[in-house]
Amino acid sequence: MIRSLHCGQDLKTVTGGIGLALCERLLSHDAQVQLCLACRNGQRAEAARQALLVSHPQAHISLVQLDVGSMHSVFKAAQEVRQRYNRLDYLYLNAGIMPNPQVDHKAFYKGLFSGKAVHMFSTGEGLLTQKDEVTSDGLQQVFATNLFGHFILVRELEPLLCRPGNSSLIIWTSSSNARRSAFSLDDLQHKQGNESYSSSKYASDLLSLAFNRHYNSKGLYSSVICPGLVMTNLTYGILPSFFWTLIMPIMWLIRIFTNTFTLTPYNGAEALFWLFKQKPEALDPMAKYHSLTSGLGNNYTQPCKMDIDDIMAETLYEKLLDLEDAIRKKL
Ligand SMILES: NC(=O)C1=CN([C@@H]2O[C@H](COP(=O)(O)OP(=O)(O)OC[C@H]3O[C@@H](n4cnc5c(N)ncnc54)[C@H](OP(=O)(O)O)[C@@H]3O)[C@@H](O)[C@H]2O)C=CC1
Ligand SMILES: CC(C)CCC[C@@H](C)[C@H]1CC[C@H]2C3=C(CC[C@]12C)[C@@]1(C)CCC(=O)C[C@@H]1CC3
DSSP states (O other), rough: OOOOEEOOOOOSSOOOOHHHHHHHHHHHHHHHEEEEEEEHHHHHHHHHHHHHHHOOOEEEEEHHHTTTTHHHHHHHHHHHHHHSSOOEEEEOOOOOOSSOOOEOOHHHHHHHHHHHHHHHHOHHHHTTTOOBOTTTSSBBHHIIIIIIIIHHHHHHTTHOOOOOTBBBEEEEEEETTTGGOOOOOGGGTTOSSSHHHHHHHHHHHHHHHHHHHHHGGGGGEEEEEEOOOOSSSHTTSSSSSHHHHHHHHHHHHTTOOOTOOSSSHHHHHHHHHHHHHHHHSSSOOOOEEEEEEEEEOOEEEEEOOOOOOOHHHHHHHHHHHHHHHHHHHOO
């Protein structure tokens, strides 16, 4: 029996985000798959469950309450999952936020004529800043939600993920916006800067590598994906949805030059779905798996080497273990 836990699967809009599209795709592929949706809002989680049951009435879908940005909630959710299940084959770490995003319009127009327009469109580099906040645990909110809550969750679910003779896979939804220069080992939480999103996603790339180094011998593997640019609540927070709808023909045009404009949650979930069909042992720990959509609308997954190294990954891992100790003492 395959069991799969997904963090951040709420149905917020009619279309839902990448997580919900993944659930649809998994159930269409294998109606027997058992899904456990870990969501912060009970009502929206139930709405997502009902939406999935409409197209897959026999599906096994359970819910667990989880606010991945709150460490108390992470410990409680992990305990609940441990009580309910004795194994997990896949853990999708998909929940992510980009609070108060600001677009640098000047940089955008400059970038258009710089000869680096394709790179700018595929990564958003230099275009976005965010304003972060502090959680009740005293952590930076983006760091806590996009990275640290997931780290604690994996550590707490270790007995279900590490089983002799069986391999399991954790899958991080990272981003093409992850950039080494936005991240500092001396400022893990990105207290000092205004690119907390990029920093947290780069940290998840590093952490995935560290997890592979520490857990492969126990049968646990970790992979990283990038969904491309997808129209979801996250992107509607950057520019209003009517604006994105208005410029849709321009985005289809840009897609001819950069296949990273996947645009729909279904397309964005391509790499998440592709990984589900792979043998964890065969995956490259240094690769980020990109969901891509061609100008003609065909989806495919392509690995791309990440700008990461073992020493940085190990240092990050050690620092997160120290922070875990401190949080455990506080709670
Ligand atoms: N859209 C895009 O272009 C890109 C997205 N990504 C990444 O894809 C992932 C999915 O985002 P996407 O579907 O686009 O955006 P959405 O905003 O639609 O989905 C994000 C999901 O994360 C959940 N979430 C956020 N904070 C928490 C929390 N504290 N606890 C539990 N769940 C939480 C949200 O739940 P709720 O409904 O309660 O808000 C929501 O279900 C994110 O990690 C994002 O960074 C990466 C590259 C590009
Ligand atoms: C004509 C339009 C396409 C103009 C839109 C300009 C920018 C707002 C966008 C260009 C590239 C986009 C991008 C993202 C957000 C919006 C853009 C900056 C992300 C950073 C969103 C979150 C991610 O994880 C990666 C995306 C990369 C590309």
